Amino acid sequence: MSLQWHEFASKEQLDAQLAVTLANDLNAAIAARGKAGIAVSGGRTPAGMFKALGEQAIDWSKVVITLVDERWVPVDHADSNERTVRQNLLVGPAAAATFISPVSSAATPHEGAAEIEARLAALPAPIDVLILGMGDDGHTASLFPNAEELEAACASTALVAAVTPPAAPHKRITLTLPTIAKARHVVVHITGDGKKSLLETAMTEQKTAVEQYPIRRVLDQVAGPKDVFWAA
Numbered sequence: 529m530s531l532q533w534h535e536f537a538s539k540e541q542l543d544a545q546l547a548v549t550l551a552n553d554l555n556a557a558i559a560a561r562g563k564a565g566i567a568v569s570g571g572r573t574p575a576g577m578f579k580a581l582g583e584q585a586i587d588w589s590k591v592v593i594t595l596v597d598e599r600w601v602p603v604d605h606a607d608s609n610e611r612t613v614r615q616n617l618l619v620g621p622a623a624a625a626t627f628i629s630p631v632s633s634a635a636t637p638h639e640g641a642a643e644i645e646a647r648l649a650a651l652p653a654p655i656d657v658l659i660l661g662m663g664d665d666g667h668t669a670s671l672f673p674n675a676e677e678l679e680a681a682c683a684s685t686a687l688v689a690a691v692t693p694p695a696a697p698h699k700r701i702t703l704t705l706p707t708i709a710k711a712r713h714v715v716v717h718i719t720g721d722g723k724k725s726l727l728e729t730a731m732t733e734q735k736t737a738v739e740q741y742p743i744r745r746v747l748d749q750v751a752g753p754k755d756v757f758w759a760a
């Protein structure tokens with residue numbers, strides 16, 4: 529399926545519409561299978577959308593939430609993606625959702641990966657809806673260009689992989705490419721002209737784009753519907 533672009537006049541309008549789209553996915557999954565699974569991305573972009581999502585009419589007690597990737601830091605660390613999710617999404621009615629934390633007290637994600645893998649057995653498979661961010665280098669999740677474990681994380685049959693990004697300050701744990709690609713619906717959530725231009729470049733026909741940009745490598749493997757929600 530081709531990548532469908534949805535452009536919005538403001539981040540606020542994007543957040544409001546994406547929240548409705550995600551709520552529709554979750555409610556459809558609950559109606560069909562009795563529960564729903566969502567994997568959200570970290571970074572700075574999603575905070576406003578998390579607030580809008582938390583206001584949607586969803587039976588949160590039937591929703592299982594996790595992160596697409598995480599920095600291997602304590603959950604009260606300023607760089608923790610879980611901290612962002614707990615402060616912006618898991619408040620109000622959405623606090624009734626089941627959140628699967630992708631970090632443990634292990635010293636490194638390499639040591640902690642097996643425990644996180646076991647925890648994620650509680651996540652509906654395939655994931656019903658998965659939101660991807662994208663970095664300025666074309667990374668998505670924690671699939672970074674030139675990372676020493678990139679190939680392993682793109683080929684692994686496990687749910688998660690530990691990654692040492694070449695330039696980011698923290699070791700990471702990430703859903704593997706096959707796990708991401710199996711999601712029933714994938715949404716790329718990006719803002720700014722630079723990221724729009726980068727994603728358009730990544731999605732060109734040039735074969736080099738696949739090697740250079742993990743976002744392209746991931747989207748090429750996504751079997752289901754894939755959308756981009758973008759605002760300037």
Ligand SMILES: O=C(O)[C@H](O)[C@@H](O)[C@H](O)[C@H](O)COP(=O)(O)O
Pocket residue numbers: 569570571572573574596597598599609660661662663664667668669670
């Ligand atoms: O832990 C992370 O950083 C993310 O999961 C990462 O993949 C993020 O989505 C992009 O780097 C975009 O981050 P921003 O939204 O902060 O630009």
